[in-house]
Amino acid sequence: MDRTEKRAFVASLATVFAETNFVLVAQNKGMTVADVSALRRQMRAAGATYKVAKNRLAALALDGTRFQGISPLLKGPTALAWSTDPVAVAKTAMDFAKGNDKFVILGAALGTQVLNADGVKALAALPSLDTLRGQLVGLIQTPATRIAGVLQAPGGQVARVLAAYAKKDEAA
Known part of the structure; x- marks a missing residue:
């Protein structure tokens, strides 16, 4: 050189x-x-x-x-x-x-x-930057799915109770 x-x-x-x-x-x-x-x-x-x-x-x-x-x-x-x-x-x-x-x-x-x-x-x-980003997105999404599940649970329980009464009436 x-x-x-x-x-x-x-x-x-x-x-x-x-x-x-x-x-x-x-x-x-x-x-x-x-x-x-x-x-x-x-x-x-x-x-x-x-x-x-x-x-x-x-x-x-x-x-x-x-x-x-x-x-x-x-x-x-x-x-x-x-x-x-x-x-x-x-x-x-x-x-x-x-x-x-x-x-x-x-x-x-x-x-x-x-x-x-x-x-x-x-x-x-x-962990690499991409792995950390994926983990962060997963952490952000987790509470939203739990909230949706909690909000849907009472409606689902009412529907199951009504379905159980309907089956009970059909059986009788």
Whole structure:
């Protein structure tokens, strides 16, 4: 890379860091091209981006952003993953790390808060945004169905009582 390419790369990373909510730092020492390609596909499917970056350039891009707390993690062969949905990135990274021992999660930044590997693991255990939305809709709908059931119950009871008297009269 020449200087202009490096400046463009730092500027593009700084733009990404300004627009995203979550940045994950992982060590990818010894991963094959096939492994990295598989991880990129999984990240893309989750709505995230995975990029191997030079530590010095990534540190320059992080400088002055809310994510600059993860700069100390940029040692050795590292890669960055980011997305607006932090749970999706954390889940994808944790799932991949379970199957590949050469991929090690070092930490992450969620806004200004720096997370260690255990924090990322806890974040990955949370339900996804779509699951939470479904649960919320279910909670909102539940009281309405209960109210409808309570309102219909007296009418149904009266109808059952009348039907029982009608059968009793027919039997007699």
